[in-house]
Amino acid sequence: MAKIELQGLGKRYGSAQVVHALDLTIEDGEFTVFVGPSGCGKSTTLRMIAGLEEISEGRLLIGGEMVNQREPKQRNIAMVFQNYAIYPHMTVGQNIGFGLYTAKLSKAEKQARILEAAKTLGLEPLLNRRPAALSGGQRQRVAIGRAMVRDPAAFLFDEPLSNLDAQLRAQMRMEIKSLHRRLGSTIVYVTHDQIEAMTMADQIVVMKEGRILQTGSPLELYENPADVFTARFIGSPSMALLKGEVSGGALRVAGAEISGRVPARASGPVLVGVRPHDLEVGAGEPGAGFRAMGLVEAVEPLGAETLTHIRIGEAQAVATAPGRVLPEVGSMVPVRAAPGTLHLFDAASEKALGRI
Known part of the structure; x- marks a missing residue:
């Protein structure tokens, strides 16, 4: 296990800067998830930590030691890839033990590590099977097992669940999180799926265009997003944004004045964000808060609740x-x-102003 520190870490390809001076601390034993849209730099950052991409600027520390110039095998980390990268001609046991091929361990010690990893991952009955006879989830567990036997300081996961169906993804999320609790290892995990980030992470790192926008626990990012991008990226369905105006200390949205204390720094045009589970269908009892009429455009019955897609003025929103x-x-x-x-954002900078 190890603490990982990014100090002004950057990456260039020629004149193109794709990762911009990242500063981040991943504590020993912490589960940190990098999340963001495709092309935001999260996988490139992970590959710099792994040693698979050269660092253009800044420093990378693992366990307090700078590792910028160290080869991947010298960093004591293990990486699990999106495509599993397991060998079809080898058995499950041989695939799990492949990472020990050059290790200075006795045959008995290697076998003990393979059996321990297989037991932890529920693969004991499958040790003599080949990958073609395994399900997608089982293959993913084999890839994780191969990383585990090396007893690394940290695990790196690069979108490991993207090839699985929805039900299996949900199952594997819980398995990886359970594994983290048992091992207490440092995990750095990359995904574009914010549900994976919300359900698995101790710390989420939101990236856009090679920069970190915000870091924090899942609940911190959900409750207090720093900007419009984070607000809409974290949470499913996405937060709705309505155009509003603050004048004379009062907020008007969709033709109505909203009661409540407006943050002191809010003035002029604003964006008013509301999450689907805070926006309810029905007039209810008269009182404070936001009230409007919306045109129903689509309905999604989910059993316990119904998601109602509505249009309020020019804006689209989802209500429950x-x-x-x-x-x-x-x-x-x-x-x-x-x-x-209600979340208020400055219309020009899209930075958070507070709540009302």
């Missing part, structure tokens, strides 16, 4: 209704949000 309530497409419905659930 009880599971047995199915608003009619094309109808106008009242929606409401309680005080304290």
Whole structure:
């Protein structure tokens, strides 16, 4: 296990800067997830940590030692790739033990490590099978087992679940998180799937265009996003954004004045964000907060609740209704949000201003 520190870490390809001076600390034993859209630099950052990409600027420390010039095998880390990278002509046991091929261990010690990893991952009955006879989830566990037997200081995962179906992804998320609890290892995990980030991470790192926008726990990022991009990227379905105006200490949205204390630094044009589970279908009891009428454009019944896609003025939003309530497409419905659930962002900079 090891603490990983990025100090002004950057990457250039010729004149193109793809990762910009990242400063980040990943504590020993922490599960950190890099999340962001394709091309944001998260996989490049992971590959710099692994030693598979040369570092253009800055310093990378693992366990307090600078490793910029060290070869991947000298960094005491193990990487699990998106495509598993297991050998079809080898058995499960041989694949798991492949990382020990050059290790200075006795045959008995190597076998003990293979059996221990297989037991931890539920692969004992499959040790003599070849990858063609395994499911996608089993192949992924084999790839994780091959990383485990090396007893690395840290595990690096590069979108390891993207090739699995939705049900298997959910199962593997819990298996990887459970494995982290048992091993207590430092894990750096890259994904474009914010659900993976929310359900697995101790710390989420949101990236865009090669820069870190915000870091924090899943709940911190969900409750207090620093900007519009983070607000919409974290949370599913995405936060809705309505155009508003702050004048004379009052906020107006969708033709109505919103009651509540407006943050002191808010003025002029603003964007008002509301999450689907804070925006409810129905007029409810009269009171404070946000109230508007919305045109129903689509309905998604999910059993316990119904997601209602509505249009409020020019903006699209998603509101929730009880599971047995199915608003009619094309109808106008009242929606409401309680005080304290609206997020205000500056319309120009898109930076967070506070909540009302």
